[in-house]
Amino acid sequence: MIDMAHEMGDNMFRGRPPFRVAIFFEQTDRAGVGSVPLVALVSFFLGLTMSLLTGYQLRPYGTERLVPGLVAIGFSRELGPLITGIMVAARIGAAFTAELGTMTVSEEVEAIEAMGIGPLRFLVAPRVLAVFLLMPCLVVISNVMADLGAALICKWQLAIPLLYFGDLVHTSIESRDIIAGTVKSFLFGLIVGVVSCYKGLSVEGGAAGVGDSTTSSVVIAITTVIICDTLCNIVLVAIYP
């Protein structure tokens, strides 16, 4: 950590950004754009399922109009960031760890260090920053797709037209739900990026080590995301009761 702080300070002193811009855009494309289909598809079906199940439960009481708000709040505040965090940890976190781990065991990381180039600017910062900044964008996609799935079920199963669905979402969702979701998504992105890069750079023991480290990276990232989600909820509920 001290070495990395030194390296960052040294780069800033020399007037260079603390990350390599070209690699940042490469990783942004990989982590962000590449994750869109998976996040969109999973969120769409989750939204669809959630509205279907809650709709059937609420219909006997005549309260099925609560479904749009329930899905929208549930996703923007909780499920969107959480599901996206888990998917990104599994898809991108694993890829980062495996890639950096392979570079470590094949001495590529050491070669970079031996040239006098710290691993932070070239390897770590572009990846962490890419996941950190792209995570909220993916969460927005997740929320929109979940709402879309819910809207379709509401229209065909619960007799709630699309425009009315939009109105119900608009009246039920509050800025605190969006703020909570956004804060969480940045935090989860940071967790996935840091854990996956750290586990990748600390690989030992060849191909088996890369496999072990990748598994451990995904497990740690997902567990940490879930724990942080709970802590965030405790804090956010205290701030916005």
Next chain:
Amino acid sequence: MEEHIVEMKGVALAFGDKSILKDLNIAVKPRERLVVLGQSGSGKSTLLRLIVGILSPNSGSVRFKGREVTKMRRPHLNRMRQKIGMVYQYSALISSLSVRDNLALPLEELTVKGEEEIEKIIDEKLAMVDMQDTKLMMPSELSGGMRKRIGLARALVMHPELILFDEPSAGLDPVISSVIDELIISLTEKTDATSIIVTHEMESAFKIATRMAMLYQGNIIEDSAPAAFRNSKNPVVSQFVSGSTKGPILEGKNHGGQKK
């Protein structure tokens, strides 16, 4: 008196319970080609990593141009590393970057040179190792010998004062191995660089070296000119040079004066 470019005094290093280097002492003068010989796992590559500051010794001193490497902070260490080129056993080319980008990486990251000048340096270094045609290729498209040559070109781009070679001819056929040996000699002479080459291949060692050292059980047990090394009276060295199965190496005896 000429200043030593590398000086290691009383260096000891252990990984857990396993002692790799014990009170190692060696100094290298400018423009020397020092070949360090030793069995597999004797600590030859570790010695290179200590010089470049990738590893730190448990005790002892490692100096590069008179400056203590073990006490350097990261920015100073990085600046020192720019004066050292390292060629790895398996080349360690960055697999996600093309040959051109591998060579450009240190120039782009560590210098303020413009695009045109960087291209000129890359072309010049690729020409030195006779690899001009590979500029746009990816490392996965290259053979072992080609990768070694690109690794050598990458080590040269920053005009290093010291080049470290980790098993430069390992895994290559005899012809390509000779090509690499000749490249090491011609390039170090052209660039006036000092080089430390670790290997266990005797033929390459005698061809390249201006001085030879034998690392055995954590110590340098022989340090002499190639001719004297070949005729060494030390039984470990003579067994290693002859490649005989009879002798102290396989019997596990230490001819540095201690039991194993």
